[in-house]
Structure formats: C-alpha cells, structure tokens
C-alpha cells in the first residue's frame with residue numbers, strides 16, 4: 301500500500317494567495333540548481349492548486365500509483381482574511397471530499413489553536429466532518445505544547461486523532477523556534493495517546509533533534525516531505541542521512557510525504573517515490589537499505605498509524 305502522508309488540500313487559489321508558498325518552492329529550486337521561471341510557477345499554482353472536490357488529487361494519485369493520501373488544511377489566525385468561518389468551511393469541504401472518494405483520502409483539519417473557538421472547531425471537525433486529525437503550523441507563532449494548544453489536543457486525544465505538525469526552519473516570516481521538534485516533547489508526557497507526525501523530521505538539515513526525541517518517544521513519527529530536494533541534489537547524502545536516521549530510531553518512525561501540490565511544482569510525485577524505491581539498488585556501495593524498510597516508509601507505517609485495512613498490495 302502506497303500512502304502519501306503530506307498533501308495540502310486547497311479549495312481555491314489565486315496568484316496572490318499562492319505567492320508565499322511559490323516563493324518557498326522557488327527558493328528550494330534555486331538551492332537544487334534548478335532555474336524555474338517564477339511567473340510560470342505562480343501561474344501553474346493558481347491554475348491547478350484549487351481542487352475543492354479533490355478530483356484532480358485522485359487523478360494524480362492514480363497516475364503515481366498512490367492508494368491513500370493524507371490531505372490537510374492549514375489555518376493561520378495571523379491573516380485577517382482567514383476567519384474561523386472560512387477555515388471551518390474548508391475543513392467541511394475536505395470532509396466532503398473524503399466522502400466523495402471512499403478509502404482514498406484521510407482528512408486533517410487546519411486549526412490555529414490561538415483562536416478562542418479552536419477547541420470547538422476541532423470537535424466539529426471530528427464529530428461532524430469526519431476528519432481524523434489536525435495539522436499545525438507552529439511557525440506561524442504559537443507553542444504546539446502551550447495552554448491554547450492543549451485545549452485542542454484534549455479534543456484530539458478524545459477522538460484518537462493524529463497530530464501532523466510542521467517542524468524545521470523556514471525563511472522569515474516563519475518563527476522557526478516554535479517549529480523545533482523539541483517543542484513537541486511535552487505532548488508525549490501529557491497526551492501519551494496522541495500519535496504525532498513531525499512533518500519533515502525537523503528538516504533534512506535539522507533532523508537530529510527530531511531523531512533524539514523519536515528514539516525515546518513511542519508515538520513520535522516523522523514524514524519525509526521536502527527530503528526529495530536533498531535526494532535530487534545529492535542522492536548519496538540523502539541515502540547516508542536516511543540510513544543514519546533509520547539506524548538511530550528504527551524504520552517504523554518514518555513516513556513518505558510529498559508536500560504536493562506545492563513541492564510537485566518542480567517534479568511529479570513519481571520522481572519522489574522513485575528516490576525511495578531506488579534505495580536498495582542505488583544507494584552508495586557501503587550503505588544498505590532493505591525492501592522491507594522501503595515498504596514501511598512508502599505506506600506500511602502510515603497504514604499502522606491511521607489503522608487502515610489491508611489492501612491487495
């Protein structure tokens with residue numbers, strides 16, 4: 301079973317709205333030695349990211365051979381235009397997209413815990429919209445283990461939901477200190493029942509703090525979103541780091557994630573999957589990966605975390 305654990309669902313997208321994320325990806329592309337045209341990236345984003353019924357997502361999944369996608373909304377209470385009503389509408393629409401494509405999509409609500417109504421929003425997302433977890437972006441400026449967040453995590457714990465939360469440095473305006481993996485440490489103490497997926501494993505440069513936590517906390521997992529940037533740029537280093545991560549924390553902690561449709565502005569998910577599939581054959585001679593490890597990363601681990609039934613593959 302192939303599972304993409306990190307997909308950004310969007311109901312609509314304008315060039316203005318896409319600009320911030322396109323800037324991030326443009327920055328990544330430059331680091332990778334690519335030279336994409338910024339305006340073309342922006343146009344593609346505006347034309348293809350909005351996918352309210354998730355029909356385009358399903359087409360892309362079928363094309364890439366992905367069985368299940370974990371799709372998420374992102375809330376940011378710093379933006380006056382993103383009202384609680386607006387983000388709840390997006391969360392509701394994500395729930396509807398999940399129902400429209402049975403068995404293919406798992407939805408995570410976007411909720412900024414700084415909103416006074418955040419806990420009630422979470423309750424509605426679980427009980428009425430059928431969402432299975434919450435996506436956080438603490439780099440927007442909040443403590444993921446602070447008192448406001450805890451009110452939301454209480455609801456999450458009650459519904460046996462999954463917390464997928466951004467970790468790792470970003471360009472300004474990202475308030476990176478809140479996205480440090482160690483900011484999540486208390487969640488395992490106060491909510492041992494919550495399964496946490498730290499997006500990006502803290503980042504392909506900053507993964508050690510995540511690994512230091514994951515080695516001690518049973519429910520700490522991470523996804524490989526954006527690690528394909530490193531794989532593209534320096535496959536040997538990607539292999540070396542991933543081998544080190546697995547040796548230190550075990551293969552059961554790591555999930556494949558694409559960060560589509562943002563990261564896929566540069567190349568298709570198939571390319572990202574191939575970086576992982578190629579590990580047993582194409583890693584440098586002194587570094588060994590097994591097919592079992594690859595299968596866990598590409599879907600086995602996410603299947604266990606979300607309690608999915610067996611599929612044929």
Ligand SMILES: [Zn+2]
Nearest residue numbers: 306308525559
């Ligand atoms: Zn993301």
